[in-house]
Amino acid sequence: MKTVLTISLSSIAGHIHQWLEKAIGNPTIVYLIDMVLVAVCLLVFLVLLCFFLGWMERKVAAFMQIRLGPNRVGPKGSMQIVADTVKLLFKEGLTPAASDKFLFHLAPMIVVIASMMVCAPLAFAKDFQIFDISIGVLYVSAVSSLGIIGILMAGWSSYNKYSLLGAMRSGAQIVSYELSIGLSLISVVIMVGSLKMSDIVMSQSDGWWIWKGHIPMIISFIIFVVASTAEINRAPFDLTEAEQELTGGFHTEYSGMKFAMFLLSEYINLFVVSAIAATLFLGGWMPLHIGHLQSFNHIMDYIPSSIWFMGKTMFIIFIIMWFRWTFPRLRVDQLLNLEWKYLLPISMVNILLVTLMAIMGWHF
């Protein structure tokens, strides 16, 4: 029999697990070591990813602003972000004298931890998932809103008027936009009939939901991208930090590594929402297949699933960056109007359409 050597992320992970089982034997200890390994891998991956996203954002911004962007440190300026991180590490971490010290130091950690926790049910590649929890989508929407607690804490404990205003805005914003995000997630869940991330990806093996679900699914996708841009506080919805109005919003008083934590969480959040959008609407790690073009589909299958996943995620990240560098910022009441008067009613009607479609079996 021919042995096929498969090099995929899932097989590598499987080999490591088998080797650990053989070497140690005790399943509990193996399980613990697995967990530590996964955590370390995830941390390294996310930090490297943030370096890349930071560099990408600067290059995208430069491209839209007729300039070159970083180009001195490292090839094409790719090491600039490392230099910046080193700078932030060495900076003095100032704490305002009147601040609530405990909350002030805790806030950036909560923000980062919350955004890292959301990565657990993401399907990074075929059969490659940290934790395929059966209530994946619910877990994502629950944990992703934890970060706001950190932002509120930061705003309150800083003892700064701008920080407080920023935090209050952030509270109003997240409470509102969470609804639209939830409704657009539900539209996919209705179609699939499962909250599990792997089921959602598998259901798209014969076509991505954005194609299969007709126009209601496209509307869901657009609402999800808009609402999640608001949820992660990026321009044009970056009212919580609104530099021109509130100097820095909730992170006005933060410096050094604690400031870097907020930055880190911003990029992790950016990645997470894009990854979720890619998983739910664009087929996750599923390759692109076009109808009956057998040879084309075959070639697409050869591209590793992790590249498909990252490619789709990066595409959505680029769109969100594109928003940031072209649009002015909304005003706080307009932001809430957009949600309660437009996005929410549209998503509610949309949910009805999707439900009807699912019952009648009108989708492909």
Next chain:
Amino acid sequence: MSLLGEDIVTEDGLFVVNMGPQHPSTHGVLHLKVWLDGETIHKIEPHMGYIHRSIEKMSENLSYRNFIFATSRMDYLAAHINNEACALAVEKGLGIQATPRAKVIRILMGELTRLASHQLWWGCTGLDLGAVSPFFYAFRDREAINDIMEETCGARLTQNYVVPGGVMFDIHPNFQKRTKEAIANFKRNLTDYDKLLTGNVIFENRTKGVGILTKEDAISFGVTGPTARASGLSCDVRKWFPYSGYENVEFDEILATEGDCFARYMCRMAEMRQSVRIIEQLIDNIPEGDFQEKTKAVIKLPKGEFYQRVETPRGELGVFIVSDGAASPYRVKYRSPGFSNLSALSTMAKGGKIGDLVAIMATIDLVIPDIDR
């Protein structure tokens, strides 16, 4: 309640925020004390004095040739026009006029200054409203104008090019060619400007119906320039009291009636087109001849009072010289446009949100050293 308490929350529950003197959108060291009811603005009190350099007092100790150049540091975005105002006042006192060539050069330089100033304003307006990209587009075009200035005047921002009786030296041989190039480029780019910012739905929401200044308020606060013209008040000094030969060029005074931020924005955008029109009329018609009228080495004005007003990109600048016959003025008083325009801020911003305040400040185009001399 203690003084400290009053500065944080007032007795009727208003939240006091000190915007500035170090704040990203006050464009300098303007300090606004804002009383907020949640996000809604209740009252604004501008505090000034952070950048006072006593230019008026300094002028009393400088000769009539030199005090002109102190004014470059007032409204640094319209240095040429400030200089021109002072030179015109001195010329009035001397009873002379600049040579025809100098007059045309002054208008050309003045309109280039206006373009550069409005370009910077456009970029900063975008920036203040949260759109970062327009800033870079604006600076690209402004750079072309600054290069022209540098070639002819030797300086990019504080040109110090005007002297009583004309201009300091003749224009650079490249001046006409480069100006035509820059203007042609700019006309093309103006449509990009509109695409990038003007038609944007978020931008329209942020500016339409925001910060309304009625015509009556504009008159009573002494508001001038595009800020007043957007409220329907015809006040262009170039039309009403022409100087330097503005009566010989064709241009329209831009008026709007809405008086909101968007009207002010559109007025300035249209003014840029008018400036381009003026430059296009004159660039090929610079008369030959001297660029400077002969004046004595030490200028002494006769005893008396001399007033000259000009139109800067921000409004009406008045220069009032009191002379006692000596070689330096007895007293100089500047009527700066920014100061009067700022006084209307509280009226415009009342009842708006913090975001509106930023939009209003952006569209009345504050230059702090002009307000606080």
